[in-house]
Amino acid sequence: MKNYYNLSEVNKIFLKKTITDLKKISKSGFYISASYVKKFEDNFAKYNGSKYSIAVANGFDALKLSLEAFKILKYCKAGDEVIVPANTYIATILAVSHSNLNPIFAEPEKKFFTLDPFEIEKRITKKTKVLIVTHLYGHLAQMDKIMSVAKKYNLRIIEDCSQAHGASFDNQKSGNFGDAGCFSLFPAKNLGALSDAGIITTNNKKVFKVLSSIRNYGEEIIKNGQEIIKNYGERKYKNIYKGFNSRMSEINASILNEKLKKLDHHNSLRVKKAQIYLKTIRNKLIILPNIKKNSLPVWHQFIILCKKRNLLKKILEKNGYPTRIIYPIPPHKQDAYKECSKLKLPITETIHRENLALPIERHHKIKDLKKIVILLNKFDGK
Numbered sequence: 001m002k003n004y005y006n007l008s009e010v011n012k013i014f015l016k017k018t019i020t021d022l023k024k025i026s027k028s029g030f031y032i033s034a035s036y037v038k039k040f041e042d043n044f045a046k047y048n049g050s051k052y053s054i055a056v057a058n059g060f061d062a063l064k065l066s067l068e069a070f071k072i073l074k075y076c077k078a079g080d081e082v083i084v085p086a087n088t089y090i091a092t093i094l095a096v097s098h099s100n101l102n103p104i105f106a107e108p109e110k111k112f113f114t115l116d117p118f119e120i121e122k123r124i125t126k127k128t129k130v131l132i133v134t135h136l137y138g139h140l141a142q143m144d145k146i147m148s149v150a151k152k153y154n155l156r157i158i159e160d161c162s163q164a165h166g167a168s169f170d171n172q173k174s175g176n177f178g179d180a181g182c183f184s185l186f187p188a189k190n191l192g193a194l195s196d197a198g199i200i201t202t203n204n205k206k207v208f209k210v211l212s213s214i215r216n217y218g219e220e221i222i223k224n225g226q227e228i229i230k231n232y233g234e235r236k237y238k239n240i241y242k243g244f245n246s247r248m249s250e251i252n253a254s255i256l257n258e259k260l261k262k263l264d265h266h267n268s269l270r271v272k273k274a275q276i277y278l279k280t281i282r283n284k285l286i287i288l289p290n291i292k293k294n295s296l297p298v299w300h301q302f303i304i305l306c307k308k309r310n311l312l313k314k315i316l317e318k319n320g321y322p323t324r325i326i327y328p329i330p331p332h333k334q335d336a337y338k339e340c341s342k343l344k345l346p347i348t349e350t351i352h353r354e355n356l357a358l359p360i361e362r363h364h365k366i367k368d369l370k371k372i373v374i375l376l377n378k379f380d381g382k
């Protein structure tokens with residue numbers, strides 16, 4: 001088992017169709033935001049049970065544009081506070097900073113890796129307008145309780161679904177709870193393109209309208225409820241917002257359409273592997289991930305906690321099993337967020353100090369997982 005990721009293995013079953021599509025796309029003369037992208041938006045919205053979806057250039061843009069749309073719609077304004085999970089990937093927080101909003105770090109639940117509803121409530125001030133929930137490692141956060149906190153304080157919710165394509169809570173898929181669901185389609189995600197890509201889901205028509213426009217320089221796309229531009233050959237160059245450039249390529253949409261058909265199957269293979277770990281790892285030195293009631297995770301990562309994490313990693317490596325630390329440094333301890341370094345976030349810091357991601361990708365064979373479990377169960381911390 002050489003590599004933790006092997007994307008060539010993931011994509012090879014789609015290669016033939018991708019090449020056929022590439023020829024068609026090249027001949028068509030339309031390379032961005034045309035028929036394949038449109039089809040992917042329809043397919044993804046349908047798959048996700050969402051009313052609308054908007055294809056964008058990457059996961060960071062999905063978050064950033066959602067916040068910009070919220071500002072345009074006056075859900076918040078520059079200087080307002082946005083509660084974010086302290087233990088998310090830093091992109092979630094950077095999107096807030098780059099929108100001239102203030103990220104307020106909140107701790108995860110001790111038993112899980114997702115936002116603690118009580119910790120959210122503790123941090124609410126008059127300036128709190130938005131809450132970003134990250135469904136980290138493929139598990140949805142405690143959305144029933146989080147939704148009631150949001151309702152009580154009139155907060156808008158953005159879900160960072162970049163690690164939770166297809167995951168659900170109370171039979172509702174990620175990206176349907178708040179006003180925007182932001183998905184990265186970076187190659188290594190559960191649903192990944194051939195380069196950077198992203199998509200936003202929403203059930204809010206106003207958010208949909210603004211996002212459709214600002215991802216394309218703020219051009220007017222929808223007028224009187226009608227889409228007036230079907231592809232960029234028909235552009236009118238009428239700009240209604242100070243927008244951005246964040247569009248999806250046709251070739252990415254083509255492979256994403258194919259991979260979406262297999263997403264549930266491929267997620268189920270991860271679930272199977274996670275079950276093996278959950279059922280067979282037995283070691284007091286290792287803490288296994290918990291699953292919330294009514295939650296169906298898609299195991300973007302399988303994370304264990306261990307006080308002797310570095311030693312354990314070394315032993316697995318020596319035996320030929322690659323692992324990852326996701327992530328080694330919490331955002332508030334990064335040089336990029338020096339101004340936050342004094343914050344006390346003990347649960348977050350423990351997770352970063354003790355986490356280890358075990359192999360769970362397509363190319364990792366069950367027989368190798370079983371050998372990993374033997375090593376884990378033998379581990380005595382020395």
Ligand SMILES: *Cc1c(COP(=O)(O)O)cnc(C)c1O
Binds near residue numbers: 088134160185196198
């Ligand atoms: C991957 C990821 C992002 C960023 O997505 P990009 O497509 O790389 O911009 C944001 N948030 C989370 C939780 C992620 O895992």
